[in-house]
Amino acid sequence: MALSIRPGSLNDAETFTSLVNQHHEAFTGEPLWSIEEMRAVLVTATADPHRDDRYIERDGEPVAGFHTRFYEPFDVGRIDLAAPLQPERTMVVEMLVDAALRVLRSRDTGDTVSIAQTTVPAEDYEVLEVLRGRGFDPTGRLALLEMPIKRVRRSSPPDGVTIVPFVIQDHLDDGFTILDQSFPTPGSNWYLVRDDYEHMMRNDPTALAGLSLMAYRGAMPVGICINFIDTMRPQAGHIGMLGVAQSERRSGIGRALFAESLAGFALRGWTHARLTTITPVSGVGGEDAGGFFRSVGMTTVYDHDIMSRPLAGPR
16 A cells, blocks of 8 residues: 655645544544635635645545644744544654645744644544654643533623624724734734634634624724634534733623623524633643633533644754
8 A cells, every 4th residue: 555645736625624524533523624614724815735735645545634824923833634543544644744844844934933833632642642753742732612501691891892793894904903912922823814814704604794793992992702603513603712902801801702702602592602722831822711711611522732843953
C-alpha cells in the first residue's frame, strides 16, 4: 500500500470534512464539522487550499489531511489535522505534521518569532506523542461546554448600555474593533484577521442574521457576541466569540450578552447552548473564562489539548 502526498484543491471540502469527522468521532463520539462549515473554512479571503493544505493518499485514496492558516501580524500558524484511525497511522501522522511545518515555514517572514499551533482530542495519545517528538508542548486545554436552556435568567446590562442584534451593514466595523482588543494575542487561539472575520460574518451558513449581538454605551461599541447554529447537536445554539472592550471589563456586559444569547436561542425553540473555552497552561493567551461558564451550569462535552512550538527549529 503506497503512501503519497498531494496539495489541496477547491474541491476538497467534502474530503476534508469526512476525514476530520472520522478522526474526531473516534475520540469524542461526535463529528466536528458540517460540509457547509468546512466550505466556509477552506475557502476564505486569506485561504488558498493548493498552498495551505495537503492530503495523504494510500493507493490514490485520501486517508488523512491538514488545513493550515497563517495569521499576521502575529505570525501564528494554525494546523487542523485530520488523521482517522488506520494502518500505519503513526507514519501517516508524522508525514502530516512534517508537511504542515514545511507549509507554514514557507509563509514565515522571519521578522518575528512565529508559532505553530494545533488542537488534538485529549485522548488521542498517538498524535500527541508525534507532536511532542517534534517539539510541541501543551499550552492550553480547549473544552466544549454545553448546557440545557430550561429557564433563561435575564441579566440586565449596566446602566447606559444597550444590546442590539448584529446587522452586517451597521455593525461590521464596530464588531471587529471589539474582537481586535478582546483577543489580541497569538496564545488566545481566537484571533481573526479582518478579512476572515468579514468572510465568516457574511458567508458562514450557520451565522444566522440577527443571532449575534452587539453592546453599545451610547454610540460606542463595548461588546460583541458572535453566535451560530450548532451543527453537531440538534436544536442548539453555539456561542462562538464573546468579547468586551478592555475599558468595560467586569462590568456585567459579558454576562448580559451571554444571557441575551441564550434567550435568543430559546425564542427559536432550541433546547441547548454550547461554546468552547480555553484554559491556558502558562497564563498566556487571555483570561480563563471557563470558571464563569461552568458557574452558570455549563458542563464539559469533550476536551482538546492545545499544542504549540516555535515554528523555527528542528524539522
